[in-house]
Amino acid sequence: MSDTKVAAAPEQSLLPTYARYPIALVKGEGSWLWDDKGNKYLDFMSGIAVTNLGHAPRQVKEALIKQLDELWHVSNLFRIPNQEEAAHLITSNSSGDAVFFCNSGAEANEAAIKMARRYQQKVRSNGRYEIITFAQSFHGRTLATLTATGQEKVKEGFAPLPEGFKYIPYNDIEALKAAISDKTAAVMLEMIQAEGGIYPADPAFVQEMVQLCEENGILIIVDEIQTGMGRTGKLFAYEHYGIEPDIFTLAKGLGSGFPVGAAVAKDKLREAFGPGSHGSTFGGTPIATAAVKATIETIVGERLPERAAEMGAYLMDELNKHLAGHSFVKEVRGQGLIVGIECAEPIAQVLTEAQEQGLLVISAGPNVVRLLPNLLVTKEEVDQAVSILTQLLSNAVKV
Ligand SMILES: *Cc1c(COP(=O)(O)O)cnc(C)c1O
Numbered sequence: 001m002s003d004t005k006v007a008a009a010p011e012q013s014l015l016p017t018y019a020r021y022p023i024a025l026v027k028g029e030g031s032w033l034w035d036d037k038g039n040k041y042l043d044f045m046s047g048i049a050v051t052n053l054g055h056a057p058r059q060v061k062e063a064l065i066k067q068l069d070e071l072w073h074v075s076n077l078f079r080i081p082n083q084e085e086a087a088h089l090i091t092s093n094s095s096g097d098a099v100f101f102c103n104s105g106a107e108a109n110e111a112a113i114k115m116a117r118r119y120q121q122k123v124r125s126n127g128r129y130e131i132i133t134f135a136q137s138f139h140g141r142t143l144a145t146l147t148a149t150g151q152e153k154v155k156e157g158f159a160p161l162p163e164g165f166k167y168i169p170y171n172d173i174e175a176l177k178a179a180i181s182d183k184t185a186a187v188m189l190e191m192i193q194a195e196g197g198i199y200p201a202d203p204a205f206v207q208e209m210v211q212l213c214e215e216n217g218i219l220i221i222v223d224e225i226q227t228g229m230g231r232t233g234k235l236f237a238y239e240h241y242g243i244e245p246d247i248f249t250l251a252k253g254l255g256s257g258f259p260v261g262a263a264v265a266k267d268k269l270r271e272a273f274g275p276g277s278h279g280s281t282f283g284g285t286p287i288a289t290a291a292v293k294a295t296i297e298t299i300v301g302e303r304l305p306e307r308a309a310e311m312g313a314y315l316m317d318e319l320n321k322h323l324a325g326h327s328f329v330k331e332v333r334g335q336g337l338i339v340g341i342e343c344a345e346p347i348a349q350v351l352t353e354a355q356e357q358g359l360l361v362i363s364a365g366p367n368v369v370r371l372l373p374n375l376l377v378t379k380e381e382v383d384q385a386v387s388i389l390t391q392l393l394s395n396a397v398k399v
Helices: 003-007 058-070 081-092 105-123 143-148 173-179 203-216 237-241 267-273 286-301 304-323 348-356 379-396
Strands: 025-029 032-035 040-043 098-102 130-134 165-168 184-189 219-223 247-250 261-265 329-335 338-343 368-371
Touching: 040 379, 058 286, 081 098, 081 261, 081 286, 098 105, 098 267, 098 286, 105 130, 105 143, 105 184, 105 219, 105 247, 105 261, 105 267, 165 173, 173 203, 184 203, 203 219, 203 237, 261 267, 286 304, 304 329, 304 338, 304 379, 338 379, 348 379, 368 379
Parallel strands: 130 165, 130 184, 184 219, 219 247
Antiparallel strands: 025 032, 032 040, 098 261, 247 261, 329 338, 338 368
């Protein structure tokens, strides 16, 4: 090895894809994280909506340890009992009928896009391929899913992008009517735009969208990667709207931190994804699906969506109570434990100051502080976070 290679700091061996904070987190338990210097942090970002059961949850840890002793990986050319049982847990607790497992959110959306196109082209034989998505949406970083994403910043420098995506303003039914053509295969949306700034879908828009799609043979894909797994106060956010998506996608909280994703489809889509149509080496391994099983059993068994609804209401009430009248704060919005505090100006500085006070939060767009505590967060922890945020956001006014 050359001397310069040996001398380089270890972090130089990573591509600089992330603007990283100078904090190295090394241990986690429940709502708390510790860095390598022994500092303790209250975690209100949960690895971006991943550790919904807190850090190192006992039930999932035990299931993983048991599985590590038995079997790690076999090919999807064989039956995988954990995978079947995890899929059954998803379908018996949702409107979906059949699951494809993969390893990430982008892959889950990629599968959904492929499934929708193939359904239209092979099952309905109509040649449709176009997917309509929304401004400010976020659907992932693969070529197809960054193209589906309604934000220019994720696309810069990656041309040429795959064809067949169209963007319209969120919650705009007239724009949807105008965008639909005989090429439209599916509409894809988040029920709450998360990365985009915590913007909820308008119920009236959603009802009209569903009717329009039914009349025109268009599939509905709901991206539940951030909103799913109990966070919004229901197991899946589409339940708030009384709809049944043709396909919905999961990742983030699905394995409590073990990487796993899923595309969940209605019966009629089985034919679109027959043998050989799609696949993934690691999709749904015995280990990954042990994590999924334990995660869903815990969320459902301990009624954590209800808990998220209650704690979320408490969090929003407290924020509204303490932040009312502060000129820096424009609005507190969200559902369950996905909450955004929209501010008058960029909040990057607030995030850093919060870290210095021992609170980890994240942004959603430049001006929104996003709070994503785990679903088992306590009232005392909420009070602590609200107190730090109130102090920081009221100071921010003076700047
Ligand atoms: C995080 C996220 C994705 C992408 O998931 P990855 O696992 O990072 O590929 C897609 N959609 C939404 C709504 C997300 O929040």
